[in-house]
Amino acid sequence: MYNTIVVGYDESESSKAALKEASLRVKKHNGKLYLVHAVYFDQEEFTILPSQMEKRFEMGAHVCKLAKQDLQAQFGLNGSVESFVCEGEPPDVLIDIAQGKKADLIALGTYGRKGLKRLLMGSVTSEVILNAPCDVLVVKRPCGACTGNYKSILLPFDGSVFSRKALIRTAELSKTDGARVTILYVIPRYEEMVEFFRTDSISNSLYQEAEKVVNEAKKVASEMGIAVQAEVLEGYAADEIIKTAEKRESDLIVMGTYGWKGMSKAIMGSTTNRVIAHANCPILVVK
DSSP: OOOOEEEEEOSHHHHHHHHHHHHHHHHOOOEEEEEEEEEEOOOOHHHHHHHHHHHHHHHHHHHOOOOOOOHHHOOOOOTTEEEEEEEEEHHHHHHHHHHHHSSSSEEHHHHHHHHOTTTOSSHHHHHHHHOOOOEEEEEEEEGOOOOOOEEEEEEEEEEEEHHHHHHHHHHHHHHHHHEEEEEEEEEEEEHOOOOOOOOHHHHHHHHHHHHHHHHHHHHHHHTOOOOEEEEEEEEHHHHHHHHHHTTTOEEEEEEEOOOSSOOHHHHHHHHHHHHHHOOOOOEEEEE
């Protein structure tokens, strides 16, 4: 799986980690890697400093050349790596290259002009996740910790079509990497979002529904040939995902694009963004 990987590269430490993570997977499982450097230059800048455009392209080509040389020296990757230096907004460039090369994964570090900690929808990471034609891996660990391999995967699951896709991808990864898998269902605190009185009967119904969804996930996982552990927790989805990943020492969180049945897309976007902003391990968003 993931035979064609596009990596967003800007020479930052986070993009170096993304490149190393992707390169190690290509080395272990074969495939093709496309190194992409975007040169953004708005009209106002061009009017004031037109000569800077060419310099930025030259710099981009130079950093890509050095990165390719490093990949060849470290991992023996040569013919399996190509690089592109393109003008445009980084999310648009990454998505265009991924579409053109029929990539099945985009890997990038946690960067963006508006800052990771806020991770606004205008940031590179968020825009790529929203519009990518394939899965997106957000690498959140230093280069030294990158292995291209996963041993403990956490899968937030709610029974939606999006989390089902994530479950299938998780099972595939588990079989190729030998990873143990934890399925997590979080019961939202509806009473804190809408005004209603929660009785014992309602609580029991919510937990019964949770067990039903988790058992469904276990059945699918078993049919795909993997054993899983499961947890049912109550609280804010993002917070419980982050805490469980730390407790389980997960080295990958796999999430569907939306999810959390009954929630709006905006709330799920907030959940995904919060997990990406605060989790300590890579996050794979399955499209």
